[in-house]
Amino acid sequence: ALKGQINPHFMFNNLNTLSGLIHEDVDRADRFIGALSKNLRYVLEQNKEIVVTLDKEIEFIKSYIHLQEERFGHKLKININVEESQMDYQLPALTLELLIENALKHNIVSTTKPLNVEVNVDGDFLVVKNNYQPKLDGVVSTGIGLDNLKEQLQLLGLNGSTFGIQGDEYVARVAMLKMPSTDI
Numbered sequence: 001a002l003k004g005q006i007n008p009h010f011m012f013n014n015l016n017t018l019s020g021l022i023h024e025d026v027d028r029a030d031r032f033i034g035a036l037s038k039n040l041r042y043v044l045e046q047n048k049e050i051v052v053t054l055d056k057e058i059e060f061i062k063s064y065i066h067l068q069e070e071r072f073g074h075k076l077k078i079n080i081n082v083e084e085s086q087m088d089y090q091l092p093a094l095t096l097e098l099l100i101e102n103a104l105k106h107n108i109v110s111t112t113k114p115l116n117v118e119v120n121v122d123g124d125f126l127v128v129k130n131n132y133q134p135k136l137d138g139v140v141s142t143g144i145g146l147d148n149l150k151e152q153l154q155l156l157g158l159n160g161s162t163f164g165i166q167g168d169e170y171v172a173r174v175a176m177l178k179m180p181s182t183d184i
Helices: 008-024 026-048 056-076 096-104 144-155
Strands: 051-053 075-082 090-092 117-120 126-131 162-166 169-175
Touching: 008 026, 051 056, 056 075, 056 090, 056 096, 056 117, 075 090, 075 162, 090 144, 096 117, 096 126, 096 144, 096 169, 144 169
Parallel strands: 075 117
Antiparallel strands: 051 090, 117 126, 126 169, 162 169
16 A cells, blocks of 8 residues: 555645746756656556665665755755665665655755754664654644554564654654575
8 A cells, every 4th residue: 555655745746846947947857857757667666566675765765855855955954874784674665755755744844944854774773863843734644654654564574663753853763674694
């Protein structure tokens, strides 16, 4: 169910951004179309896979970040601090996109209150955290995305994931599968 969701707001927001770019800067618009195409291709391809490597998720999320940076500019800062030795971990496809999209959906993203998202690995957990600055209009959440992710993690036997506010940050700790070493 998680993989079957293509958020219509995501499409409309990106088409609006593209519309503005076409009149402003054709080269940026062209790069934006390339990133959007890469995003959609990945989402559609992941319908076949239960889990993907962290490396594959990060490669995908870079094009997603490009789209969001075009939309929000300097109001959004996303740092990915994952070492090469951690790239073989596996997790449900589109986990990073869901967590970053939730951060954008539920938090103020403005010049005076930029949204800062940090992605790293702590042991066998992917950690995605952002400064917690809830939108004043109180965006109503159905929780479907996180509930589906939690269900996928449970079905994979990945226990210990946590999602919630810790001090002035929202922190998601997602358990990952560690692949056995292929060293002989």
